[in-house]
Amino acid sequence: MAELTLFGYRSGHSVLHRIDVRCKILGLLFISTVSLNAGVFSLAILSGLLVMVAIDCRLKLKSFLREIRYFFILMLVILIAHALSTKGTMVWKIYFLSISIYGLYEGALICWRLFLVVLAGLLFVSTTRPSEIKASVEWFLKPVPFVSGKRLATMFSLVMRFIPVILNQAKETAEAQKARCVEIRKNPIYRIKKMGFPLLRRMFENADRLVFAMEARCYNENRTDPDLSFRPTDWLAILLVTGLCVLLLIV
Amino acid sequence: MNIIEIENLGHRFSDGSYGIKNVNLEISEGSFVVITGPNGSGKTTLLRHLNGLLQPTTGSVKLAGVPVEDDLVRARQFVGMMFQDADSQIVGETVYEDVAFGPENLNLERIEIKRRVADALDTAGLTEFSEYRPHLLSGGEKRRLAIAGILAMNPQVIVFDEPFASLDYPGVRQVLRHILALHQTGHTIIIVTHDLEKVIAHADRLIIMHKGQVVKDDSPLKVLPEVEKFGVRQPCDARQGMEPRSWLN
Numbered sequence: 301m302a303e304l305t306l307f308g309y310r311s312g313h314s315v316l317h318r319i320d321v322r323c324k325i326l327g328l329l330f331i332s333t334v335s336l337n338a339g340v341f342s343l344a345i346l347s348g349l350l351v352m353v354a355i356d357c358r359l360k361l362k363s364f365l366r367e368i369r370y371f372f373i374l375m376l377v378i379l380i381a382h383a384l385s386t387k388g389t390m391v392w393k394i395y396f397l398s399i400s401i402y403g404l405y406e407g408a409l410i411c412w413r414l415f416l417v418v419l420a421g422l423l424f425v426s427t428t429r430p431s432e433i434k435a436s437v438e439w440f441l442k443p444v445p446f447v448s449g450k451r452l453a454t455m456f457s458l459v460m461r462f463i464p465v466i467l468n469q470a471k472e473t474a475e476a477q478k479a480r481c482v483e484i485r486k487n488p489i490y491r492i493k494k495m496g497f498p499l500l501r502r503m504f505e506n507a508d509r510l511v512f513a514m515e516a517r518c519y520n521e522n523r524t525d526p527d528l529s530f531r532p533t534d535w536l537a538i539l540l541v542t543g544l545c546v547l548l549l550i551v
Numbered sequence: 552m553n554i555i556e557i558e559n560l561g562h563r564f565s566d567g568s569y570g571i572k573n574v575n576l577e578i579s580e581g582s583f584v585v586i587t588g589p590n591g592s593g594k595t596t597l598l599r600h601l602n603g604l605l606q607p608t609t610g611s612v613k614l615a616g617v618p619v620e621d622d623l624v625r626a627r628q629f630v631g632m633m634f635q636d637a638d639s640q641i642v643g644e645t646v647y648e649d650v651a652f653g654p655e656n657l658n659l660e661r662i663e664i665k666r667r668v669a670d671a672l673d674t675a676g677l678t679e680f681s682e683y684r685p686h687l688l689s690g691g692e693k694r695r696l697a698i699a700g701i702l703a704m705n706p707q708v709i710v711f712d713e714p715f716a717s718l719d720y721p722g723v724r725q726v727l728r729h730i731l732a733l734h735q736t737g738h739t740i741i742i743v744t745h746d747l748e749k750v751i752a753h754a755d756r757l758i759i760m761h762k763g764q765v766v767k768d769d770s771p772l773k774v775l776p777e778v779e780k781f782g783v784r785q786p787c788d789a790r791q792g793m794e795p796r797s798w799l800n
Contacts, residue, residue: 311682430644461644464686509639512604516632517642517653517704518624524655524664 310426314357320534321432322439327538328424330545335416342548343412349544350419357427364422371418375411382407430460435526450521458510466503473499552615554580554708554739555601559610562596570596571763574610580707583740585771587747588760589782594743595635597760598710601741602630614708628657631701635713637693638686646672646688646696647681653704667703675699675729691722698729708739715749723749727798747778748786752797759783771795 311317316324335346354364388402434453441449473495485491555578562570571593578584588594599605600612603623612619619626634640643649650671654664672678675695680688685696694714701709711730715723731753734740742750751757757774759767761781767774775789788795 431648457644457648458642461642461685464684465638468686506636506639509634509636510642512599513634513640514642515604516602516627516634517700518627518656519652520656522658524658524661527661 309429312357312427314353314427315537316353316357316423316427318533319537320528320530321428321436322528322530323534323538324424324428325436325440327541328420330541331420332417334545334548335413335420338413338548339551340409342551343409343416345544345548346416347412350416350423353423354419357423359423359426368418368422371415375414378414379404379407379411382410430457431526432528434460435528438526439528448521450523453526454519462506462510465506466499469502469506470495470499473502552580553577554615556613556616557597557600557610558613560597560600560607560612561609562593562600562605563608569763570605571600571760574763574765576758576765576768578708578739578741581734581737581739582756583734583754584742584756584758585747585750585754586741586743586758586760587745587778587783589745592760592781593763594760595712596763598632598712598741598743601708601710602627602632604632624657628704629706630708630710631704631706633694633697633701633709633711633714635716637690637697640697641685641693641700644684645681646677646683646685646699649685649696650699650703653700657704667705668699671699671702674702674732689722690718691725694718694722694726695729698726698733702733706738708741709733710741710743712743713746714742715744715746724798727753731799745783747775747783748795749798751775751786751789752795 319327331346331350334342338346383399383403384397386400386403386406388400390398391401391404392399434457437456438449438453441447441452477494482491482494555576557574557576560574561572564570574593574597586594586597596605600607600619601614603619603626606620614626614629617625641649642652647668650668651664654667659667668681669678672681675698677692677695677699680692680696685693688696698709709730714726714730718726727749730740730742730750734753742754744750747757751771754771757767757769757771757778758765759774759778759781766781767777772794775785775795778785786795
C-alpha cells in the first residue's frame with residue numbers, strides 16, 4: 301500500500317522540475333481556471349502544451365492511465381448524465397431515455413476539461429518535492445494575518461510523511477484480522493468497528509510518540525525559513541503561461 | 552567531571568502511580584552507561600527527564616551544572632534522544648529533510664544547516680540515501696537516520712531507548728558500530744535496554760532499575776551476576792562464567 305505511485309514526486313531534469321514551485325502553483329491555477337471555461341480550440345491548445353510538458357517530464361502513458369482508471373469511470377458517469385439530461389437533436393431513444401448530440405458534445409467537453417485539470421495536477425505533483433510544496437504553502441501564507449504559515453506547513457509535511465505509515469498500519473491490522481478469519485463475519489459495521497478502533501488507537505499512540513520526538517528536537521514555530529529562489533527563467537515561465545491563458549480567455 | 556547529576560528524582564503520573572522514586576545518579580563525561588530493568592521499571596520515564604520531556608514531581612536533573620528546567624532548548628540540544636520506535640521519530644519526507652528538522656528548529660542559517668546535515672549523514676553512512684523516503688528504509692537504516700537527526704543537533708550526551716529492538720543481526724551490528732563510533736568521538740552514551748547481550752561488552756557501568764528505583768549501580772562485571780533477580784536475562788557468556796564478548800567480533 302505504501303509503495304510509490306505516479307501521484308508522488310519523481311526526480312528528473314525536465315523544465316518543470318527546474319521551475320520554482322510558486323511559479324508552478326500559479327501556472328497550475330491559471331491553466332485549471334482557463335481549462336474549466338475553455339472551448340474546443342482553447343482545450344486543444346492547452347492539451348498540446350500539457351502533452352509536450354508530459355513528454356519532457358517522461359511521464360509514462362501506461363502507468364498514467366492505470367493510476368487514473370477510476371477517474372475514467374467518473375468521466376463516463378458525467379458523459380452519460382449529460383447526454384441523457386441535455387435537450388437537443390436526439391440520436392437514440394428508448395422509452396423515456398433519450399441521448400442528444402448536444403448532450404454528448406457538452407459531456408465530452410466537460411470530461412476533456414476535467415482530464416486536463418487532472419493531468420496538470422499530476423504533472424505538478426510528480427515534478428515537485430513535498431518539501432517545496434510545504435515551503436510554498438509557508439510562503440503564500442506569510443502575509444495572511446492570524447494564520448501561522450509555519451504551523452500549517454509543518455502540519456502539511458507531517459500528513460505527507462505519515463500517510464504511508466498509516467496505510468501500512470491499516471494493511472497490518474487488516475492482515476492480522478484476516479488471519480483470524482474476520483472474513484466470515486459479513487456484517488460491514490462489525491468489520492468497520494473492528495478495523496477502525498484499533499487503527500485509530502495506534503494512530504493516536506503514534507501521535508503521542510511523535511510529539512515527544514518533535515519536542516526532543518526543539519520543535520517551535522520560529523524555524524529557519526524555507527530555501528526558495530525565483531530565477532529569471534521562472535519569471536519567463538510565469539509570463540508565458542499568463543500570456544497564453546489571457547489569450548485563450550479572449551479567444 | 553559529572554555531565555549529568557540527578558538528585559532525588561521522582562515522577563508521579565496523573566493516575567497517582569509512581570514512574571520513578573528517589574533516583575540519585577551521577578554520570579561522568581564520556582562514559583558508556585547501560586540502564587536495564589524489566590518492562591515498567593521506570594527506565595524510559597527516567598530518560599525523559601534528562602531533556603525535560605517530562606517534568607519531575609520531586610528532585611532535579613542538572614546538565615553540566617545547569618538545571619534542565621532553566622533552559623529546555625539547551626537541554627534538548629545537550630541530550631540527544633533516540634526513541635524505541637524509529638518510525639514515529641522520523642518527521643521528514645526525505646532523509647535529508649528529517650536530519651535538517653532539528654537544526655531548522657534552532658533557527659540556524661541555511662548554510663550551517665546544510666553543513667550539519669551533510670556531516671551527520673556522512674557519520675551515519677546515509678549520504679547516498681539523502682533523497683530517499685524514510686519509510687522505505689530498512690530497520691537498521693531508520694535507526695541510523697534517527698542517529699543522524701540527533702547528531703545534527705550537536706549533542707554531548709546521546710540517549711538510546713532500546714536501540715536494538717526488532718533489528719536483525721546485521722542491523723544490530725550496524726547500529727552498535729555507530730554507537731561505539733559516537734562514544735569514541737567523545738559523546739557520553741546512555742543506553743536503556745533489557746537485552747544486555749548485544750551491548751554490555753562495551754559498557755563501563757551497568758545500572759538496574761526495579762519498580763521505579765535504582766537498585767544496582769556498578770561495573771558490569773559486578774552487577775551482571777545479579778540481573779536475573781530483577782527480571783533481566785544474563786548474557787550467555789556471563790552465564791557460563793566468562794566475560795561478555797562484543798557482537799562485533
